[in-house]
Amino acid sequence: MSAKSTTPSSTHLHAHLDGDAKHAHYVERRSQKVLGWALLLTLGFAVVEVAAGFLSNSLALISDAGHMVTDAAALGLALLAQLIAKRPPSARHSFGFGRAEALAAFVNGMAMLAVVAWIVVEAVQRFSHPPSVQGGTVFVVAAIGLAINVAVAWVLSHDKDSMNTRAALVHVMGDLLGSVAALLAGGVIYLTGWMQIDPLLSLLVSLLILKSTVGVLRESYHFLMEGVPQQIDYLQVGADLEQVAGVLSVHDLHVWDMSPGQPALIGHIEIAELQQWPQVLAAVKAMLLARHGIDHVTLQAEVAGMQHRPHAHH
Numbered sequence: 001m002s003a004k005s006t007t008p009s010s011t012h013l014h015a016h017l018d019g020d021a022k023h024a025h026y027v028e029r030r031s032q033k034v035l036g037w038a039l040l041l042t043l044g045f046a047v048v049e050v051a052a053g054f055l056s057n058s059l060a061l062i063s064d065a066g067h068m069v070t071d072a073a074a075l076g077l078a079l080l081a082q083l084i085a086k087r088p089p090s091a092r093h094s095f096g097f098g099r100a101e102a103l104a105a106f107v108n109g110m111a112m113l114a115v116v117a118w119i120v121v122e123a124v125q126r127f128s129h130p131p132s133v134q135g136g137t138v139f140v141v142a143a144i145g146l147a148i149n150v151a152v153a154w155v156l157s158h159d160k161d162s163m164n165t166r167a168a169l170v171h172v173m174g175d176l177l178g179s180v181a182a183l184l185a186g187g188v189i190y191l192t193g194w195m196q197i198d199p200l201l202s203l204l205v206s207l208l209i210l211k212s213t214v215g216v217l218r219e220s221y222h223f224l225m226e227g228v229p230q231q232i233d234y235l236q237v238g239a240d241l242e243q244v245a246g247v248l249s250v251h252d253l254h255v256w257d258m259s260p261g262q263p264a265l266i267g268h269i270e271i272a273e274l275q276q277w278p279q280v281l282a283a284v285k286a287m288l289l290a291r292h293g294i295d296h297v298t299l300q301a302e303v304a305g306m307q308h309r310p311h312a313h314h
Contacts, residue, residue: 035078037152038172041152042148042152042175045145049068050065055137056133056141057132058189058198059199060178060186061141061142061185062122063122063178063202064178064181064182068175071152074111078104078105078165080104082101101259103220106216106224109214112174116206119202123200123203130199132195133185135189135193138186138189140186141186142185145178145179146179146180149175149176152175156168156169170209170212174213177205181201185202223257228256229256232263232292234255237253240291241253244283245280247269248270252268264298265294265297268299268300269284270302271303274301
């Protein structure tokens, strides 16, 4: 008779059996083609726009080029995060790698804050000492940049499920606004010679990007800090649990997202008799899924009064 192995495999420990949650701990179906194409388009034009921005001496164009460079980095980071998120759980990472996407979104948001700060400082300096800007060059390059940003935004908009891709899309929308601003600046300078339009429009774009960036940072930070999912009312979940037949009280209750869009719940349920537990657990799971969309449930049953007894020391 052979002895059983004392070290079960990671695959076996992560398996979801009948009655367990239906989702996997990794991103199964997400395609990297969307981010791949967006990265190629952005990086290719970023090089052109950086050179044109410095040659024409336009802050609007340089700021747009700066956005393009950070966009390329953001898209590269997003692509890497999606590849990591596809990895299944391991013996070292039992929850899988779904949080890599939120981490990338947060880093992207912080990078955008740094870019906005640089543009604002540069724009303020240019108001008092406006340099000469080649309006015609700015207009042509900005027009090409606008077309590329529209294409990239269209490609990214096809992946609405990923927080990470939405963060990358915020970068690209900021770029799109930057291209419009550079286009307007180039046209005005070419026709009128009014140089202050360049830093003025740069500031306007920065404020618009700041608003979007703060939204991405708030969402990704909430997820990374294991906050209660936005669509779930924590207090209502507790109240609904206590209304289930057989449940006397609920404590040590936690609700969070294991990966974006996959809420999980753990807690302690107090019941009168341990024999009731199978029926109570089935009713609780059905209620949580139907009312709150929570599929991943781990609950510990406690018989009334038992948890208050002193623990025996062995």
